[in-house]
Amino acid sequence: MKELDVPYFNPSDEPLFSGDAIKEMLPQRPPFLFADRISEMGDNFIVGEKMVSENEYYFKGHFPGEPVMPGVLIIETMGQIGGVLIASKYVEDPKLYTSYFTKVDKVKFRGKVVPGDVLVCRLTVPEEPRHRMVTMHGEAFVGDTLVCSGDLTVQIARKSE
Numbered sequence: 001m002k003e004l005d006v007p008y009f010n011p012s013d014e015p016l017f018s019g020d021a022i023k024e025m026l027p028q029r030p031p032f033l034f035a036d037r038i039s040e041m042g043d044n045f046i047v048g049e050k051m052v053s054e055n056e057y058y059f060k061g062h063f064p065g066e067p068v069m070p071g072v073l074i075i076e077t078m079g080q081i082g083g084v085l086i087a088s089k090y091v092e093d094p095k096l097y098t099s100y101f102t103k104v105d106k107v108k109f110r111g112k113v114v115p116g117d118v119l120v121c122r123l124t125v126p127e128e129p130r131h132r133m134v135t136m137h138g139e140a141f142v143g144d145t146l147v148c149s150g151d152l153t154v155q156i157a158r159k160s161e
Contacts, residue, residue, distance in 0.1 A: 025087035048081035054115035069113035107150030
């Protein structure tokens with residue numbers, strides 16, 4: 001079995017991007033903006049975090065008495081963090097573009113994400129994008145536990161004028 005390369009996270013480290021800087025690169029807004037901060041970025045990878053609060057709106061119904069972050073929102077969080085990489089590396093003016101999922105493949109959920117957790121996501125782009133299509137491999141961790149992994153493919157599209 002392959003040994004995991006768990007991303008390092010220290011909440012007191014200064015992030016590369018957070019708050020308004022992330023909003024400059026992504027079209028999502030609260031309550032659907034899940035990328036809280038970006039802690040590391042290279043030519044073909046990014047690491048970002050989502051602080052999971054007990055006040056998240058979805059915990060009211062998923063599940064009362066035993067709140068669990070929905071798997072689709074873990075995937076969305078990975079996609080948003082990957083979107084920051086796309087906006088930073090693959091488009092000239094992020095305000096003019098957005099990206100849409102075209103495929104989610106080989107996703108495995110391996111653990112729960114609950115209030116108080118910090119979801120640390122690493123997205124890697126294994127090969128150069130072609131025809132405005134980007135495939136990323138994503139891994140989401142809570143501490144040193146891999147809770148979700150999968151491949152996300154997005155299309156980079158120019159926003160409507």
